[in-house]
Amino acid sequence: MTDTALPPALDSHTLLAAAVIVHDKAAGRVLLIQRGPEAKFAPECWDLPVGKADKGEAITTTAVRELREETGLVVDPAKLKIAAIIHGAWGVEAPNGFLTVVFVVHAWTGDLVNAEPHKHSQVAWFPIEQVPSDFVPTTRAALVNSLHGRSAVMSTHGF
Structure with a gap:
């Protein structure tokens, strides 16, 4: 293995993604x-702002980047705290597995907009006691655990 090669668990066949809980x-x-009706994964379900890492991107x-692209909100990367790690053996766009790092942040700037209406039906604030049930299960679990002050490392069989 050369210095630039990635370990097998993080090679180009494993999808790396980040999700953000803005609390x-x-x-x-x-x-x-809310994912749009044409979404490849979990159409019309609620979710956290989430997206795939670009090659070589921290x-x-x-x-x-994904939070800004999807919602218009800007956060300081130094303010992000890890809330959960979600690992799946396979996924809709990740037949060889995925790893999603879920962050939580409590400070941001900018005005909320649905910056990707072609991908999302809506973006909205929800009271913490009214999180919708039609939600992507793994990220919902990460959100609920975070709201209750618990961190979580989750493993799934795939989505």
Whole structure:
């Protein structure tokens, strides 16, 4: 293995993604997106802002970029805290497995918009006690654990 080669678990066949829990503690709410009807994965389900890492991109950079691209909100990568790690043996766009790092953040700038209406039906704030049930199960579990002050490392068989 050369210095630039990735270990087998993180080779180009494993999808690396970042999700962000934007938790407004003062208002008791969280930011969620609703996937559009044409989504490849979990159409019309609610989810966290989430997206795939670009080749060679730091996972915190992925989180900041995806949040901005999807919602217009900007966060300082230094303020991101790991809330959960989700590992799956396979996924819709990841037949050889995926790893999603879920971050939580409590401070941001910018105005909330649905910056990708071709991908998402809506983006909205939800009271923490009213998180929808039609939600991607793994990220919902990460969200609920985070809201209750618990961290979680989850493994799934795939999505």
